[in-house]
Amino acid sequence: MSAEPVVIDGGDRSCVRLLLELRAHLAELAPGTVVHLMAADPAAPLDLPAWCHLTGHVYLGPVAQAPTPTYALRVSADPRPTSPESPWRPR
Numbered sequence: 001m002s003a004e005p006v007v008i009d010g011g012d013r014s015c016v017r018l019l020l021e022l023r024a025h026l027a028e029l030a031p032g033t034v035v036h037l038m039a040a041d042p043a044a045p046l047d048l049p050a051w052c053h054l055t056g057h058v059y060l061g062p063v064a065q066a067p068t069p070t071y072a073l074r075v076s077a078d079p080r081p082t083s084p085e086s087p088w089r090p091r
Contacts, residue, residue, distance in 0.1 A: 005072065010039035015047040019087035026057065031077035036063055038070045045071065051088060056080045 008025055010018045018039055026035065037048065045062065048071050052059035056079045060072035081091040 005034040005036045007036045007038065010037055010041070010044075012040045015039075015041050015043045016087070018044070019047070019051055022051075023055075023082065023087050026075050026079070029075045031075055033075045034060070035073050035075065036066070036070050037073065038066070038068050040069060044069065047088075048073070054080065054088065054090065055082060 006025075006029060008022065010021070013021070018037075018041060022035075022037060029035070037044075039048070041047075049059040051057075052073055056076040058074040058076065060074060063070040063072050083089040083091050
């Protein structure tokens with residue numbers, strides 16, 4: 001597990017694309033790793049906690065004092081899979 005959070009810049013991608021990319025990033029990280037996701041999409045504060053609940057990753061909330069909207073989560077040891085083309089649907 002990394003002591004420093006892994007930072008992923010989601011830029012202005014829509015949440016659908018962002019979740020597809022996030023899922024791929026998280027698959028490469030050790031369980032327990034904390035990730036700070038920067039995301040400008042206004043739906044991110046709603047979609048990210050719901051996606052974490054669906055997949056089993058732990059949503060830690062917004063990152064205080066971040067210069068851009070940033071959300072923290074912890075990688076699960078046993079995430080639940082989602083559809084390859086629809087990251088918001090269970091497999």
